[in-house]
Amino acid sequence: DAGLKKWMDNQEVCGVLRISKKTLQVYREKGLLPFTRIKNKFFYKPEDVQSMLESSYHPQKRKP
Template sequence: MEVINIEVQTFEAMISRFEAFTQKVENLCGDHQDKSLHRWLDNQDVCRILNISKRTLQTYRDNGTLSFTQINHKIFYKPEDVESVINKLKSK
């Protein structure tokens, strides 16, 4: 193991820069976060909410009943879209 000594001023400057970097990242994340969308739902969440099977959920995606977004191999749903499906199912 190698030990490196640094001056207190250098260490404090590094800490200050890390804190500034952290603040910038938090600001960027806050700026690009959709305030009306608290979180995306995954397949398991939607199946539980709608009380349906994974296959039924697949059918809803295939026939356009439920909008979705796919990132790599993971599928996500907006809570608003799930609510609209709930309202459609209630009206039937």
Template sequence: MELISMDIRVFNALSERVENMERTAEILYRKQDDLGLKRWLDNQDVCEMLGITKRTLQKYREKKLIPYAIFRHKVFYRLEDVEAMLQSSHHLNTHKP
């Protein structure tokens, strides 16, 4: 076992910096939760919810009727945006359960 000795002021300063980093990490973690990063849906999920084909969904994207994000060459949609699309006049659900 190796012992390291240091002045108490240096130790206290180091300890305070570590505590500050911990507080900052906690704040950043909470901010991430607040970004609305809840549930993201892929093309298949959205097509099923709206009762449309993938081509129709692509037309919605092209016309900027539904917001989306691309991550690693895959398209994702926020659940809130899909629900808003269901309520909008731009989408007429022709899919019958």
């Protein structure tokens, strides 16, 4: 199915957004990036990743 090929995995998203897997996890937890989960693997739609790039989202780094 060609539709299945459109989904991106963690590694691809981290590469495109130039973020770490930890940052990607934060995006998921905060609901910033929609995702689907199959077993222990996460998948993302390219258009959602594109939206994230296009929105001028700049997370504030907080000191723990």
